[in-house]
Amino acid sequence: PVQAGAKETESGLLRAMAGASSREQPTTEAAKAFRFARVEAYDGGIGVFATRPIARGELIIVEAPLVTATLATLDARVAALDATTRRRFFSLCDWRATAQASKKTALGIFQSNGYPCVGDEAGVFFAFSRVNHSCAPNATHAFRDGRRWVFASRAISGGDEIVTNYVELAAPRSVRRAALRDHFGFDCRCAACAPRGERGELLCVESDERRTRIATLDDEIFDRVRGGRYGDAVRGVEERLSLLRAEGLDAPATLVRTCFDAFQAMDHKGDARRAAQWLERVLEYSRLCEPPDSTELLDLEAKLAALRRR
Numbered sequence: 001p002v003q004a005g006a007k008e009t010e011s012g013l014l015r016a017m018a019g020a021s022s023r024e025q026p027t028t029e030a031a032k033a034f035r036f037a038r039v040e041a042y043d044g045g046i047g048v049f050a051t052r053p054i055a056r057g058e059l060i061i062v063e064a065p066l067v068t069a070t071l072a073t074l075d076a077r078v079a080a081l082d083a084t085t086r087r088r089f090f091s092l093c094d095w096r097a098t099a100q101a102s103k104k105t106a107l108g109i110f111q112s113n114g115y116p117c118v119g120d121e122a123g124v125f126f127a128f129s130r131v132n133h134s135c136a137p138n139a140t141h142a143f144r145d146g147r148r149w150v151f152a153s154r155a156i157s158g159g160d161e162i163v164t165n166y167v168e169l170a171a172p173r174s175v176r177r178a179a180l181r182d183h184f185g186f187d188c189r190c191a192a193c194a195p196r197g198e199r200g201e202l203l204c205v206e207s208d209e210r211r212t213r214i215a216t217l218d219d220e221i222f223d224r225v226r227g228g229r230y231g232d233a234v235r236g237v238e239e240r241l242s243l244l245r246a247e248g249l250d251a252p253a254t255l256v257r258t259c260f261d262a263f264q265a266m267d268h269k270g271d272a273r274r275a276a277q278w279l280e281r282v283l284e285y286s287r288l289c290e291p292p293d294s295t296e297l298l299d300l301e302a303k304l305a306a307l308r309r310r
Contacts, residue, residue, distance in 0.1 A: 033060050034162060036130060042189060045093060047132045047161050054156040057252060057288030060139060061131075061150035065123030069110065073121075078106040088126050095185040112184065117143050133184070134163035135176055135192035140253045144291050151289050153251035163190075169249055170215040172208040192248075210247045214240055225265050233265040252288035259285065272310040279304050 033054050039047040054060060066089045069077040081089060094108030113129035114122035128148050131139065139162050140153040156162065167179040177188050188194075195203045217240045224233035240258050244250040259281045266275035283300045290297050 033058070034127070036127075039132065039161065041161075046130055047163075048127065048130050050156045050158050050160050050162055052158045054152045056152055056155050058152050059149065059291075060152055060162060061127050062147055062291075063125055063127055064147050065117065065125050068117050068121045068123040070120050070122075071107075071110075074106055074110055089124060092124065092126075092129055099185055115141075115143070115148065123148070131162055131164050133166040133180065133188070134190040135165065135169055135173075135188060136190055136248050137163050137165045137169075137251070139164045140251045140289050142253070142290060144294050144296075149291050151252070153253070153289070154248075170211050170218070172212060173204055207247060210243050211249075214243050214247070214249070217243070221261050221265075225261070225268060228268075230265040230269040230271075234262045237262040237265070252285040255285040256282055256289065267307075272307055276304060276307045279307060 033051060034048050035051050036046050037049050039045060048061075050060075066085050067074075067077050067081060078086065078089065089106075089109060090104060092109050092113045094104040095112050096102075096108050097104045110122070110124060113124045115125070115128070117123040123143070125148055128141065128150055131150070138152060138154050138156050138160070139150055141148055141150045141164060143149075150162075150164075152162075166184060167176050169176070171179075173188075173193050177193060180186060180188050192207060193204070194200070197203075217236050221233050221236040221240070224230070224236060237258055241250070241255070244254060244258065259278050263275050263278035263282060266278060269275075279300070283297070283304060286297055286300055
């Protein structure tokens, strides 16, 4: 986990939660998997912590946004919020306001907490926007049917902080840190950026090499498929999968996209058997990071059924 930039007071969070009706409070079984608490390990304000062990692929949070908007529509959308939702929106951090010791603004909160939703719009969330960043995250998320679904990307122990990523992870530490500093106002001190021990810096160098290669392979695999080098493309996928595991970046959502590249390679080659094997893996991983009966899952199941009929 890393410093989250702007700090949020526990009293402010409690006031925001107290103002919510029972309908707005989390009531699902998934909601019981987390709680809000001050991050004691670093200066991260309020974070989200597991209340019990959470299995890989388990749903942690599902919630609708407090507001969705573009920069052009933000002021009008925030002005139209009811009093309770507005209070919850302004309970979130505005890291620029904190850095400048100034009053929070709707724009500052939107830029500090917004996530892409549909089209050009981003959404701000009461719970999910409090999930801090790590370059070695343990949670992944997707926006489906008007709600943000958050899943464990690996097993999480009770009491551990739940963390996601704010920036591209297949990049060297210096690039990640610069992006986080520019856009979120903090210096990343996660386990991937600041490993402890005598070999700390060497571990960072090795990590940078793996992450750079992961990014390079992404382009190489595409070029190999486009050039008809289907076997080489699959070998690139297998190398990428190995590097993702070594780096701890083998989140189901990342494996979905990587294995789908191998499926496309075999599909273009006309090898239906191997294409189906890769698509089975895509479907397996998708079930760990997609809502049940999502359009994405249904489309994959239909594609696999058609492939098996060939």
